[in-house]
Amino acid sequence: MPSNTESIRPQSWQGIDDIVIIGGGLAGLFCALKLAPRPVTVLAAAPIGFGASSAWAQGGIAAAMSEGDTFDKHLADTVAAGAGTVDEKMARLMISEGPDRIRDLLAYGVPFDRDLEGKLLLSREAAHSERRIVRVKGDRAGKAIMEALIAAVRKTPSIRVMEGYVVEELISEGRFVSGVIARPDAGQSTTRVAFPARAVVLCSGGVGHLYQVTTNPTEARGAGVGMAARIGAVIADPEFVQFHPTAIDIGRDPAPLATEALRGDGATLVNRAGHRFMTDLHPDAELAPRDVVARGVFAEVQAGRGAFLDCTKAVGAHFPELFPTVYASCMEAGIDPVTQPIPVAPAVHYHMGGVLVDADGKTTIDGLWAAGEVTSTGVHGANRLASNSLLEAVVFAARIAENIKGMMPEPRLYEWPKSAGESDDLVTLEDSPQLAKLRRLMSANAGVIRTGEGLKTLIREIVALEEERGRTRVRFANMATTAKLIATAAYLREESRGGHYRSDCPEPREAFHHRTFITLKDADRIAAELVG
Numbered sequence: 321m322p323s324n325t326e327s328i329r330p331q332s333w334q335g336i337d338d339i340v341i342i343g344g345g346l347a348g349l350f351c352a353l354k355l356a357p358r359p360v361t362v363l364a365a366a367p368i369g370f371g372a373s374s375a376w377a378q379g380g381i382a383a384a385m386s387e388g389d390t391f392d393k394h395l396a397d398t399v400a401a402g403a404g405t406v407d408e409k410m411a412r413l414m415i416s417e418g419p420d421r422i423r424d425l426l427a428y429g430v431p432f433d434r435d436l437e438g439k440l441l442l443s444r445e446a447a448h449s450e451r452r453i454v455r456v457k458g459d460r461a462g463k464a465i466m467e468a469l470i471a472a473v474r475k476t477p478s479i480r481v482m483e484g485y486v487v488e489e490l491i492s493e494g495r496f497v498s499g500v501i502a503r504p505d506a507g508q509s510t511t512r513v514a515f516p517a518r519a520v521v522l523c524s525g526g527v528g529h530l531y532q533v534t535t536n537p538t539e540a541r542g543a544g545v546g547m548a549a550r551i552g553a554v555i556a557d558p559e560f561v562q563f564h565p566t567a568i569d570i571g572r573d574p575a576p577l578a579t580e581a582l583r584g585d586g587a588t589l590v591n592r593a594g595h596r597f598m599t600d601l602h603p604d605a606e607l608a609p610r611d612v613v614a615r616g617v618f619a620e621v622q623a624g625r626g627a628f629l630d631c632t633k634a635v636g637a638h639f640p641e642l643f644p645t646v647y648a649s650c651m652e653a654g655i656d657p658v659t660q661p662i663p664v665a666p667a668v669h670y671h672m673g674g675v676l677v678d679a680d681g682k683t684t685i686d687g688l689w690a691a692g693e694v695t696s697t698g699v700h701g702a703n704r705l706a707s708n709s710l711l712e713a714v715v716f717a718a719r720i721a722e723n724i725k726g727m728m729p730e731p732r733l734y735e736w737p738k739s740a741g742e743s744d745d746l747v748t749l750e751d752s753p754q755l756a757k758l759r760r761l762m763s764a765n766a767g768v769i770r771t772g773e774g775l776k777t778l779i780r781e782i783v784a785l786e787e788e789r790g791r792t793r794v795r796f797a798n799m800a801t802t803a804k805l806i807a808t809a810a811y812l813r814e815e816s817r818g819g820h821y822r823s824d825c826p827e828p829r830e831a832f833h834h835r836t837f838i839t840l841k842d843a844d845r846i847a848a849e850l851v852g
Protein backbone atom coordinates (compact mmCIF):
# COMPACT_ATOMS: atom_id res chain seq x y z
CA MET A 321 0.00 0.00 0.00
CA PRO A 322 1.20 3.54 -0.66
CA SER A 323 3.29 5.06 2.08
CA ASN A 324 2.23 8.65 1.64
CA THR A 325 -0.67 10.35 3.34
CA GLU A 326 -1.47 12.78 0.52
CA SER A 327 -4.61 12.76 -1.51
CA ILE A 328 -4.57 10.10 -4.18
CA ARG A 329 -7.25 10.06 -6.83
CA PRO A 330 -7.94 7.11 -9.03
CA GLN A 331 -7.56 7.68 -12.74
CA SER A 332 -10.78 8.80 -14.43
CA TRP A 333 -11.13 5.62 -16.57
CA GLN A 334 -11.95 3.31 -13.64
CA GLY A 335 -10.60 -0.19 -13.81
CA ILE A 336 -7.34 -2.08 -13.89
CA ASP A 337 -4.72 -1.31 -16.50
CA ASP A 338 -3.48 -4.45 -18.16
CA ILE A 339 0.21 -3.49 -18.21
CA VAL A 340 1.84 -0.29 -16.96
CA ILE A 341 5.30 0.59 -18.27
CA ILE A 342 7.26 3.21 -16.32
CA GLY A 343 9.46 5.18 -18.72
CA GLY A 344 9.30 6.19 -22.36
CA GLY A 345 12.92 5.64 -23.42
CA LEU A 346 14.12 2.88 -25.72
CA ALA A 347 13.41 0.06 -23.25
CA GLY A 348 9.89 1.27 -22.42
CA LEU A 349 8.73 2.02 -25.97
CA PHE A 350 10.25 -1.13 -27.45
CA CYS A 351 8.53 -3.26 -24.79
CA ALA A 352 5.20 -1.49 -25.45
CA LEU A 353 5.49 -2.16 -29.19
CA LYS A 354 6.44 -5.79 -28.63
CA LEU A 355 3.42 -6.25 -26.35
CA ALA A 356 0.95 -4.92 -28.93
CA PRO A 357 -1.96 -5.56 -29.34
CA ARG A 358 -2.14 -6.06 -25.55
CA PRO A 359 -3.31 -2.89 -23.81
CA VAL A 360 -0.37 -0.99 -22.37
CA THR A 361 -0.11 2.33 -20.53
CA VAL A 362 3.27 4.06 -20.75
CA LEU A 363 3.88 6.61 -17.98
CA ALA A 364 6.74 8.97 -18.79
CA ALA A 365 8.10 11.78 -16.60
CA ALA A 366 8.62 13.97 -19.70
CA PRO A 367 7.12 14.00 -23.21
CA ILE A 368 8.47 10.94 -25.03
CA GLY A 369 11.55 11.83 -27.02
CA PHE A 370 12.64 14.14 -24.19
CA GLY A 371 14.01 13.31 -20.76
CA ALA A 372 15.49 10.01 -21.96
CA SER A 373 19.17 9.09 -22.41
CA SER A 374 18.12 6.96 -25.37
CA ALA A 375 17.52 10.06 -27.51
CA TRP A 376 21.01 11.36 -26.70
CA ALA A 377 23.00 8.26 -27.67
CA GLN A 378 25.64 9.30 -30.16
CA GLY A 379 27.50 6.07 -30.92
CA GLY A 380 24.98 3.40 -31.81
CA ILE A 381 24.08 -0.22 -31.09
CA ALA A 382 26.56 -3.09 -31.02
CA ALA A 383 25.56 -6.25 -32.90
CA ALA A 384 27.77 -9.00 -34.37
CA MET A 385 26.48 -8.79 -37.96
CA SER A 386 29.55 -8.30 -40.16
CA GLU A 387 31.05 -11.17 -42.15
CA GLY A 388 34.18 -11.52 -40.01
CA ASP A 389 32.38 -11.10 -36.72
CA THR A 390 31.00 -13.82 -34.43
CA PHE A 391 28.95 -13.96 -31.23
CA ASP A 392 32.05 -15.39 -29.50
CA LYS A 393 34.15 -12.36 -30.45
CA HIS A 394 31.49 -9.92 -29.23
CA LEU A 395 31.21 -11.95 -26.02
CA ALA A 396 34.99 -11.93 -25.50
CA ASP A 397 35.09 -8.12 -25.84
CA THR A 398 32.13 -7.73 -23.46
CA VAL A 399 33.74 -10.01 -20.88
CA ALA A 400 37.11 -8.24 -21.16
CA ALA A 401 35.50 -4.83 -20.58
CA GLY A 402 33.50 -6.14 -17.60
CA ALA A 403 36.59 -6.68 -15.38
CA GLY A 404 35.83 -10.24 -14.26
CA THR A 405 32.17 -10.10 -13.19
CA VAL A 406 30.17 -10.39 -16.43
CA ASP A 407 27.40 -13.03 -16.29
CA GLU A 408 28.49 -14.83 -19.46
CA LYS A 409 25.24 -16.73 -19.93
CA MET A 410 23.22 -13.51 -19.92
CA ALA A 411 25.78 -11.73 -22.13
CA ARG A 412 25.73 -14.56 -24.71
CA LEU A 413 21.95 -14.49 -24.75
CA MET A 414 21.95 -10.71 -25.33
CA ILE A 415 24.58 -10.89 -28.06
CA SER A 416 22.97 -13.79 -29.92
CA GLU A 417 19.58 -12.02 -30.04
CA GLY A 418 21.13 -8.69 -31.11
CA PRO A 419 20.87 -9.12 -34.91
CA ASP A 420 17.16 -10.00 -34.71
CA ARG A 421 16.45 -6.93 -32.59
CA ILE A 422 18.32 -4.74 -35.12
CA ARG A 423 16.04 -6.19 -37.81
CA ASP A 424 13.04 -5.32 -35.60
CA LEU A 425 14.28 -1.73 -35.34
CA LEU A 426 14.66 -1.60 -39.13
CA ALA A 427 11.07 -2.85 -39.44
CA TYR A 428 9.91 -0.05 -37.11
CA GLY A 429 11.54 2.37 -39.55
CA VAL A 430 14.94 3.19 -38.00
CA PRO A 431 17.11 4.51 -40.89
CA PHE A 432 20.40 2.82 -39.96
CA ASP A 433 23.31 3.79 -42.25
CA ARG A 434 23.77 1.48 -45.23
CA ASP A 435 26.40 1.11 -47.97
CA LEU A 436 25.76 1.46 -51.70
CA GLU A 437 24.57 -2.17 -51.89
CA GLY A 438 22.06 -1.54 -49.12
CA LYS A 439 23.99 -3.53 -46.49
CA LEU A 440 24.18 -2.14 -42.96
CA LEU A 441 27.29 0.00 -42.44
CA LEU A 442 29.05 -1.20 -39.31
CA SER A 443 31.64 0.94 -37.59
CA ARG A 444 34.21 0.22 -34.92
CA GLU A 445 34.47 1.67 -31.42
CA ALA A 446 37.09 1.49 -28.68
CA ALA A 447 37.46 -2.00 -27.11
CA HIS A 448 35.45 -3.69 -29.91
CA SER A 449 37.68 -6.09 -31.89
CA GLU A 450 35.39 -5.89 -34.97
CA ARG A 451 33.26 -3.37 -36.83
CA ARG A 452 29.88 -3.94 -35.19
CA ILE A 453 28.23 -0.61 -34.33
CA VAL A 454 25.11 0.24 -36.31
CA ARG A 455 24.70 4.00 -36.52
CA VAL A 456 22.56 6.70 -38.08
CA LYS A 457 24.21 9.63 -39.87
CA GLY A 458 27.36 9.47 -37.75
CA ASP A 459 26.28 10.55 -34.28
CA ARG A 460 22.46 10.62 -34.55
CA ALA A 461 21.62 7.00 -33.65
CA GLY A 462 19.70 7.70 -30.42
CA LYS A 463 17.61 10.50 -31.89
CA ALA A 464 16.74 8.56 -35.04
CA ILE A 465 15.85 5.37 -33.16
CA MET A 466 13.58 7.28 -30.80
CA GLU A 467 11.90 9.22 -33.63
CA ALA A 468 11.06 5.97 -35.43
CA LEU A 469 9.77 4.24 -32.29
CA ILE A 470 7.70 7.24 -31.22
CA ALA A 471 6.06 7.32 -34.65
CA ALA A 472 5.32 3.58 -34.39
CA VAL A 473 3.93 3.98 -30.84
CA ARG A 474 1.66 6.87 -31.89
CA LYS A 475 0.21 4.64 -34.61
CA THR A 476 -0.45 1.70 -32.25
CA PRO A 477 -3.95 1.97 -30.74
CA SER A 478 -3.23 -0.48 -27.89
CA ILE A 479 -0.56 1.84 -26.44
CA ARG A 480 -1.74 4.72 -24.28
CA VAL A 481 1.04 7.23 -23.49
CA MET A 482 0.65 9.45 -20.41
CA GLU A 483 3.33 12.14 -20.60
CA GLY A 484 4.49 14.20 -17.62
CA TYR A 485 3.53 11.50 -15.10
CA VAL A 486 6.33 11.04 -12.57
CA VAL A 487 5.92 7.67 -10.88
CA GLU A 488 6.74 7.90 -7.19
CA GLU A 489 5.75 4.56 -5.74
CA LEU A 490 5.08 0.96 -6.63
CA ILE A 491 1.97 -0.37 -4.92
CA SER A 492 2.79 -3.68 -3.31
CA GLU A 493 0.72 -6.24 -1.50
CA GLY A 494 3.15 -8.59 0.18
CA ARG A 495 5.64 -9.57 -2.51
CA PHE A 496 3.29 -8.70 -5.36
CA VAL A 497 3.14 -5.44 -7.30
CA SER A 498 -0.37 -4.37 -8.17
CA GLY A 499 0.11 -0.91 -9.63
CA VAL A 500 1.88 2.42 -9.36
CA ILE A 501 1.28 5.91 -8.00
CA ALA A 502 2.28 8.85 -10.18
CA ARG A 503 2.26 12.63 -9.89
CA PRO A 504 1.04 14.40 -13.05
CA ASP A 505 2.20 17.73 -14.52
CA ALA A 506 5.85 16.70 -14.61
CA GLY A 507 5.66 15.98 -10.90
CA GLN A 508 4.28 19.43 -9.99
CA SER A 509 0.67 18.47 -9.24
CA THR A 510 -0.47 18.44 -5.61
CA THR A 511 -2.57 15.37 -6.31
CA ARG A 512 -1.32 11.91 -7.10
CA VAL A 513 -2.92 9.33 -9.35
CA ALA A 514 -3.06 5.57 -8.82
CA PHE A 515 -2.77 3.16 -11.75
CA PRO A 516 -3.69 -0.37 -10.67
CA ALA A 517 -2.16 -2.86 -13.10
CA ARG A 518 -1.85 -6.56 -13.73
CA ALA A 519 1.84 -6.21 -14.59
CA VAL A 520 4.34 -3.38 -14.13
CA VAL A 521 7.49 -2.96 -16.24
CA LEU A 522 10.10 -0.59 -14.85
CA CYS A 523 12.11 1.18 -17.59
CA SER A 524 13.07 4.42 -15.85
CA GLY A 525 16.72 4.74 -16.91
CA GLY A 526 19.85 5.74 -15.02
CA VAL A 527 21.14 7.54 -11.94
CA GLY A 528 23.21 10.46 -13.31
CA HIS A 529 21.40 13.19 -11.39
CA LEU A 530 22.32 11.69 -8.05
CA TYR A 531 25.67 13.35 -8.88
CA GLN A 532 26.68 16.95 -9.43
CA VAL A 533 28.17 16.43 -12.90
CA THR A 534 26.45 14.09 -15.36
CA THR A 535 25.75 13.64 -19.05
CA ASN A 536 22.27 12.21 -18.32
CA PRO A 537 18.94 14.05 -18.71
CA THR A 538 17.38 15.48 -15.52
CA GLU A 539 14.84 12.66 -15.30
CA ALA A 540 17.68 10.13 -14.72
CA ARG A 541 17.50 10.31 -10.94
CA GLY A 542 17.72 6.72 -9.87
CA ALA A 543 14.01 6.73 -8.95
CA GLY A 544 13.42 3.25 -10.37
CA VAL A 545 16.10 1.55 -8.27
CA GLY A 546 14.86 3.42 -5.19
CA MET A 547 11.20 2.53 -5.72
CA ALA A 548 11.97 -1.14 -6.33
CA ALA A 549 14.36 -1.36 -3.37
CA ARG A 550 11.78 0.24 -1.09
CA ILE A 551 9.38 -2.66 -1.72
CA GLY A 552 12.12 -5.23 -1.13
CA ALA A 553 13.59 -5.92 -4.60
CA VAL A 554 17.16 -7.21 -4.73
CA ILE A 555 19.55 -4.67 -6.27
CA ALA A 556 22.72 -5.87 -8.02
CA ASP A 557 26.11 -4.17 -8.50
CA PRO A 558 24.96 -0.65 -7.53
CA GLU A 559 28.55 0.48 -6.85
CA PHE A 560 29.52 0.20 -10.52
CA VAL A 561 29.08 3.63 -12.10
CA GLN A 562 30.76 4.59 -15.39
CA PHE A 563 32.19 8.09 -15.74
CA HIS A 564 32.85 9.84 -19.04
CA PRO A 565 36.29 11.47 -18.67
CA THR A 566 35.69 14.63 -20.68
CA ALA A 567 32.38 16.35 -20.06
CA ILE A 568 32.62 20.06 -20.86
CA ASP A 569 32.86 21.84 -17.51
CA ILE A 570 30.97 25.07 -18.21
CA GLY A 571 28.43 24.89 -15.40
CA ARG A 572 25.72 23.38 -17.60
CA ASP A 573 23.52 20.70 -16.03
CA PRO A 574 23.51 18.17 -17.66
CA ALA A 575 27.06 18.61 -18.94
CA PRO A 576 27.63 18.37 -22.71
CA LEU A 577 30.17 15.84 -23.92
CA ALA A 578 33.52 16.49 -25.57
CA THR A 579 33.51 13.33 -27.64
CA GLU A 580 36.32 10.80 -27.30
CA ALA A 581 36.97 11.25 -31.03
CA LEU A 582 38.73 14.53 -30.16
CA ARG A 583 41.37 12.64 -28.18
CA GLY A 584 41.46 10.10 -30.98
CA ASP A 585 42.34 12.96 -33.32
CA GLY A 586 45.25 14.01 -31.10
CA ALA A 587 43.78 16.53 -28.64
CA THR A 588 45.76 16.56 -25.38
CA LEU A 589 44.76 16.94 -21.72
CA VAL A 590 46.61 19.66 -19.85
CA ASN A 591 46.27 21.39 -16.49
CA ARG A 592 46.20 25.14 -15.90
CA ALA A 593 50.01 25.23 -15.94
CA GLY A 594 49.96 23.62 -19.41
CA HIS A 595 51.34 20.28 -18.12
CA ARG A 596 50.19 17.22 -20.09
CA PHE A 597 49.34 15.10 -17.03
CA MET A 598 48.15 11.88 -18.70
CA THR A 599 51.70 11.13 -19.91
CA ASP A 600 52.65 10.71 -16.21
CA LEU A 601 49.86 8.19 -15.64
CA HIS A 602 49.66 5.75 -18.56
CA PRO A 603 51.79 4.79 -21.58
CA ASP A 604 48.81 5.51 -23.86
CA ALA A 605 48.35 8.97 -22.25
CA GLU A 606 45.01 10.48 -23.43
CA LEU A 607 44.07 7.19 -25.15
CA ALA A 608 44.31 5.12 -21.95
CA PRO A 609 41.10 3.29 -20.87
CA ARG A 610 38.15 5.55 -19.97
CA ASP A 611 38.36 4.95 -16.20
CA VAL A 612 42.10 5.73 -16.11
CA VAL A 613 41.61 9.02 -18.01
CA ALA A 614 38.62 9.87 -15.78
CA ARG A 615 40.77 9.42 -12.66
CA GLY A 616 43.58 11.52 -14.17
CA VAL A 617 41.19 14.37 -14.97
CA PHE A 618 39.46 14.09 -11.58
CA ALA A 619 42.78 14.26 -9.68
CA GLU A 620 43.78 17.50 -11.46
CA VAL A 621 40.38 19.10 -10.84
CA GLN A 622 40.43 18.03 -7.16
CA ALA A 623 43.93 19.41 -6.69
CA GLY A 624 42.74 22.79 -8.00
CA ARG A 625 45.00 22.62 -11.06
CA GLY A 626 42.07 22.26 -13.46
CA ALA A 627 41.84 19.99 -16.52
CA PHE A 628 41.51 21.20 -20.11
CA LEU A 629 41.20 19.49 -23.46
CA ASP A 630 43.55 21.29 -25.80
CA CYS A 631 42.38 20.86 -29.39
CA THR A 632 44.07 23.96 -30.75
CA LYS A 633 46.87 22.10 -32.52
CA ALA A 634 45.27 18.73 -33.34
CA VAL A 635 41.95 20.08 -34.66
CA GLY A 636 42.36 23.86 -34.80
CA ALA A 637 40.47 25.69 -37.54
CA HIS A 638 38.66 22.48 -38.63
CA PHE A 639 36.79 22.33 -35.32
CA PRO A 640 33.47 23.92 -36.42
CA GLU A 641 33.07 21.62 -39.40
CA LEU A 642 34.40 18.38 -37.77
CA PHE A 643 32.72 18.67 -34.33
CA PRO A 644 29.79 21.06 -34.75
CA THR A 645 27.93 19.96 -31.59
CA VAL A 646 30.94 20.37 -29.28
CA TYR A 647 31.83 23.63 -31.01
CA ALA A 648 28.35 25.06 -30.42
CA SER A 649 28.40 24.08 -26.71
CA CYS A 650 31.79 25.76 -26.22
CA MET A 651 30.91 28.94 -28.12
CA GLU A 652 27.68 29.27 -26.07
CA ALA A 653 29.90 29.39 -22.96
CA GLY A 654 32.27 31.92 -24.54
CA ILE A 655 35.07 29.44 -25.22
CA ASP A 656 36.47 29.23 -28.74
CA PRO A 657 37.96 25.71 -28.98
CA VAL A 658 39.86 26.69 -32.13
CA THR A 659 42.13 28.90 -30.03
CA GLN A 660 41.35 28.03 -26.38
CA PRO A 661 41.58 24.80 -24.34
CA ILE A 662 38.18 23.41 -23.24
CA PRO A 663 37.64 23.00 -19.45
CA VAL A 664 36.64 19.39 -18.73
CA ALA A 665 35.57 17.21 -15.78
CA PRO A 666 34.51 13.57 -15.47
CA ALA A 667 30.73 13.09 -15.49
CA VAL A 668 28.46 10.21 -14.52
CA HIS A 669 27.49 8.58 -17.79
CA TYR A 670 26.08 5.09 -17.20
CA HIS A 671 25.01 2.85 -14.30
CA MET A 672 26.04 -0.79 -14.63
CA GLY A 673 24.13 -1.70 -11.46
CA GLY A 674 20.39 -1.69 -10.90
CA VAL A 675 17.35 -3.83 -10.16
CA LEU A 676 18.32 -7.50 -10.41
CA VAL A 677 16.50 -9.27 -13.25
CA ASP A 678 16.63 -12.73 -14.78
CA ALA A 679 16.76 -13.66 -18.46
CA ASP A 680 13.05 -12.80 -18.83
CA GLY A 681 13.48 -9.40 -17.19
CA LYS A 682 11.70 -10.58 -14.02
CA THR A 683 12.73 -8.86 -10.80
CA THR A 684 12.66 -10.58 -7.41
CA ILE A 685 9.17 -9.08 -6.82
CA ASP A 686 6.15 -10.83 -8.39
CA GLY A 687 4.35 -8.74 -11.00
CA LEU A 688 7.37 -6.47 -11.55
CA TRP A 689 9.59 -6.70 -14.60
CA ALA A 690 12.40 -4.27 -15.55
CA ALA A 691 14.48 -3.41 -18.63
CA GLY A 692 17.17 -0.97 -19.73
CA GLU A 693 19.58 1.04 -17.63
CA VAL A 694 17.48 0.71 -14.44
CA THR A 695 18.37 -3.01 -14.35
CA SER A 696 21.36 -5.13 -13.63
CA THR A 697 21.23 -8.12 -15.96
CA GLY A 698 24.89 -8.92 -15.36
CA VAL A 699 25.88 -8.37 -18.99
CA HIS A 700 28.12 -5.37 -18.22
CA GLY A 701 29.91 -6.76 -15.16
CA ALA A 702 31.90 -3.97 -13.51
CA ASN A 703 32.24 -1.89 -16.68
CA ARG A 704 30.10 -1.47 -19.79
CA LEU A 705 31.44 -2.07 -23.28
CA ALA A 706 30.45 0.94 -25.42
CA SER A 707 27.17 0.53 -27.37
CA ASN A 708 26.10 -2.58 -25.45
CA SER A 709 23.54 -0.62 -23.40
CA LEU A 710 21.06 0.13 -26.20
CA LEU A 711 21.43 -3.52 -27.21
CA GLU A 712 20.64 -4.66 -23.67
CA ALA A 713 17.56 -2.39 -23.59
CA VAL A 714 15.97 -3.87 -26.74
CA VAL A 715 16.90 -7.51 -26.12
CA PHE A 716 15.48 -7.67 -22.59
CA ALA A 717 12.46 -5.47 -23.37
CA ALA A 718 11.50 -7.98 -26.08
CA ARG A 719 12.06 -10.92 -23.72
CA ILE A 720 9.80 -9.27 -21.12
CA ALA A 721 7.01 -8.90 -23.68
CA GLU A 722 7.25 -12.62 -24.51
CA ASN A 723 7.32 -13.55 -20.85
CA ILE A 724 4.32 -11.43 -19.89
CA LYS A 725 2.32 -12.77 -22.81
CA GLY A 726 3.13 -16.32 -21.67
CA MET A 727 2.47 -15.93 -17.95
CA MET A 728 0.25 -12.97 -17.18
CA PRO A 729 -0.69 -12.97 -13.52
CA GLU A 730 -4.39 -13.30 -12.75
CA PRO A 731 -6.28 -10.00 -12.42
CA ARG A 732 -6.52 -8.94 -8.79
CA LEU A 733 -9.07 -6.82 -7.01
CA TYR A 734 -7.71 -3.49 -5.94
CA GLU A 735 -8.94 -1.24 -3.15
CA TRP A 736 -8.60 2.43 -3.91
CA PRO A 737 -6.47 4.19 -1.33
CA LYS A 738 -8.50 6.66 0.74
CA SER A 739 -7.81 10.37 0.52
CA ALA A 740 -5.90 11.66 3.53
CA GLY A 741 -5.82 15.40 2.99
CA GLU A 742 -4.54 17.71 0.29
CA SER A 743 -1.24 19.51 0.56
CA ASP A 744 -0.48 22.76 -1.15
CA ASP A 745 3.09 23.44 -0.11
CA LEU A 746 4.72 21.58 -2.96
CA VAL A 747 8.39 22.44 -3.32
CA THR A 748 9.95 21.43 -6.59
CA LEU A 749 12.52 18.73 -6.16
CA GLU A 750 14.98 20.71 -8.27
CA ASP A 751 14.99 23.56 -5.74
CA SER A 752 15.37 21.38 -2.70
CA PRO A 753 18.52 22.07 -0.67
CA GLN A 754 18.64 18.39 0.27
CA LEU A 755 18.95 17.39 -3.38
CA ALA A 756 21.79 19.85 -4.03
CA LYS A 757 23.58 18.53 -0.96
CA LEU A 758 23.04 14.90 -1.93
CA ARG A 759 24.48 15.47 -5.40
CA ARG A 760 27.51 17.30 -3.98
CA LEU A 761 28.15 14.55 -1.44
CA MET A 762 27.80 11.77 -4.03
CA SER A 763 30.28 13.42 -6.38
CA ALA A 764 32.77 14.03 -3.59
CA ASN A 765 32.57 10.59 -1.96
CA ALA A 766 31.11 8.01 -4.37
CA GLY A 767 32.61 9.45 -7.53
CA VAL A 768 35.62 8.64 -9.69
CA ILE A 769 37.94 8.10 -6.71
CA ARG A 770 36.47 6.68 -3.49
CA THR A 771 37.83 5.85 -0.02
CA GLY A 772 36.39 3.82 2.85
CA GLU A 773 36.41 6.91 5.10
CA GLY A 774 34.70 9.09 2.49
CA LEU A 775 32.02 6.45 1.91
CA LYS A 776 31.39 6.12 5.66
CA THR A 777 30.86 9.88 5.89
CA LEU A 778 28.59 9.77 2.85
CA ILE A 779 26.39 7.01 4.30
CA ARG A 780 26.00 8.94 7.57
CA GLU A 781 25.13 12.12 5.66
CA ILE A 782 22.53 10.31 3.55
CA VAL A 783 20.87 9.01 6.71
CA ALA A 784 20.84 12.57 8.13
CA LEU A 785 19.34 13.91 4.88
CA GLU A 786 16.65 11.24 4.93
CA GLU A 787 15.74 12.33 8.44
CA GLU A 788 15.43 16.01 7.54
CA ARG A 789 13.75 15.52 4.16
CA GLY A 790 10.90 17.89 3.44
CA ARG A 791 7.67 18.05 1.48
CA THR A 792 9.16 16.30 -1.56
CA ARG A 793 9.69 13.24 0.58
CA VAL A 794 8.64 10.40 -1.72
CA ARG A 795 10.74 11.43 -4.69
CA PHE A 796 13.62 12.41 -2.47
CA ALA A 797 13.33 9.11 -0.60
CA ASN A 798 13.69 7.22 -3.90
CA MET A 799 16.86 9.15 -4.71
CA ALA A 800 18.32 8.83 -1.22
CA THR A 801 17.59 5.09 -1.28
CA THR A 802 19.48 4.60 -4.54
CA ALA A 803 22.34 6.77 -3.28
CA LYS A 804 22.51 4.73 -0.07
CA LEU A 805 22.66 1.46 -2.03
CA ILE A 806 25.49 2.79 -4.24
CA ALA A 807 27.41 4.12 -1.22
CA THR A 808 26.95 0.99 0.89
CA ALA A 809 27.97 -1.42 -1.85
CA ALA A 810 31.00 0.78 -2.64
CA TYR A 811 31.91 0.83 1.07
CA LEU A 812 31.69 -2.97 1.32
CA ARG A 813 33.74 -3.58 -1.85
CA GLU A 814 37.26 -3.12 -0.48
CA GLU A 815 39.04 -3.36 -3.82
CA SER A 816 39.11 -1.58 -7.20
CA ARG A 817 37.41 -3.11 -10.22
CA GLY A 818 35.91 -1.65 -13.40
CA GLY A 819 33.94 1.51 -12.66
CA HIS A 820 34.63 1.25 -8.90
CA TYR A 821 37.98 2.68 -7.74
CA ARG A 822 39.06 2.86 -4.10
CA SER A 823 42.33 4.73 -3.55
CA ASP A 824 42.67 2.93 -0.19
CA CYS A 825 42.54 -0.46 -1.97
CA PRO A 826 43.60 0.30 -5.55
CA GLU A 827 43.88 -3.29 -6.90
CA PRO A 828 41.30 -5.99 -7.68
CA ARG A 829 41.12 -8.67 -4.95
CA GLU A 830 40.15 -12.30 -5.39
CA ALA A 831 37.84 -12.14 -2.35
CA PHE A 832 35.67 -9.63 -4.26
CA HIS A 833 35.70 -11.43 -7.60
CA HIS A 834 31.89 -11.62 -7.64
CA ARG A 835 28.80 -9.52 -8.18
CA THR A 836 27.05 -7.63 -5.40
CA PHE A 837 23.48 -8.50 -4.41
CA ILE A 838 21.98 -6.18 -1.82
CA THR A 839 18.59 -5.16 -0.44
CA LEU A 840 17.57 -1.93 1.23
CA LYS A 841 17.33 -3.84 4.51
CA ASP A 842 21.02 -4.79 4.19
CA ALA A 843 21.98 -1.20 3.38
CA ASP A 844 19.90 0.16 6.29
CA ARG A 845 21.54 -2.30 8.70
CA ILE A 846 25.04 -1.25 7.62
CA ALA A 847 24.09 2.43 7.75
CA ALA A 848 22.68 1.96 11.28
CA GLU A 849 25.97 0.36 12.39
CA LEU A 850 27.94 3.30 10.96
CA VAL A 851 25.69 5.93 12.48
CA GLY A 852 26.17 4.09 15.77
Ligand SMILES: Cc1cc2nc3c(=O)[nH]c(=O)nc-3n(C[C@H](O)[C@H](O)[C@H](O)COP(=O)(O)OP(=O)(O)OC[C@H]3O[C@@H](n4cnc5c(N)ncnc54)[C@H](O)[C@@H]3O)c2cc1C
Nearest residue numbers: 343344345346347365373374379380487525692693707710
Ligand atom coordinates in the same frame (compact mmCIF):
# COMPACT_ATOMS: atom_id res chain seq x y z
C1 LIG B 1 24.97 11.38 -23.82
C2 LIG B 1 24.79 9.88 -23.85
C3 LIG B 1 25.28 9.13 -24.93
C4 LIG B 1 25.11 7.74 -24.96
N1 LIG B 1 25.54 7.01 -26.05
C5 LIG B 1 25.27 5.68 -26.11
C6 LIG B 1 25.57 4.92 -27.29
O1 LIG B 1 26.05 5.47 -28.29
N2 LIG B 1 25.29 3.58 -27.30
C7 LIG B 1 24.75 2.94 -26.22
O2 LIG B 1 24.52 1.72 -26.29
N3 LIG B 1 24.44 3.64 -25.10
C8 LIG B 1 24.67 4.98 -25.03
N4 LIG B 1 24.33 5.68 -23.90
C9 LIG B 1 23.59 4.96 -22.84
C10 LIG B 1 22.16 4.70 -23.31
O3 LIG B 1 21.67 5.84 -23.99
C11 LIG B 1 21.23 4.38 -22.15
O4 LIG B 1 21.78 3.40 -21.33
C12 LIG B 1 19.87 3.86 -22.67
O5 LIG B 1 19.36 4.79 -23.60
C13 LIG B 1 18.91 3.65 -21.54
O6 LIG B 1 17.61 3.43 -22.08
P1 LIG B 1 16.40 3.32 -21.08
O7 LIG B 1 15.18 3.16 -21.90
O8 LIG B 1 16.70 2.33 -20.03
O9 LIG B 1 16.39 4.74 -20.32
P2 LIG B 1 16.09 6.20 -20.89
O10 LIG B 1 16.24 6.28 -22.34
O11 LIG B 1 16.87 7.15 -20.05
O12 LIG B 1 14.53 6.38 -20.57
C14 LIG B 1 14.05 6.45 -19.25
C15 LIG B 1 12.61 6.92 -19.29
O13 LIG B 1 12.06 6.88 -17.97
C16 LIG B 1 11.47 8.13 -17.66
N5 LIG B 1 11.47 8.24 -16.20
C17 LIG B 1 12.50 8.35 -15.34
N6 LIG B 1 12.05 8.37 -14.07
C18 LIG B 1 10.69 8.27 -14.14
C19 LIG B 1 9.66 8.25 -13.18
N7 LIG B 1 9.92 8.31 -11.87
N8 LIG B 1 8.37 8.16 -13.61
C20 LIG B 1 8.07 8.11 -14.93
N9 LIG B 1 9.04 8.11 -15.89
C21 LIG B 1 10.32 8.19 -15.49
C22 LIG B 1 12.30 9.13 -18.43
O14 LIG B 1 11.65 10.38 -18.57
C23 LIG B 1 12.45 8.37 -19.74
O15 LIG B 1 11.26 8.46 -20.49
C24 LIG B 1 24.49 7.08 -23.86
C25 LIG B 1 24.03 7.83 -22.78
C26 LIG B 1 24.17 9.21 -22.77
C27 LIG B 1 23.63 9.99 -21.59
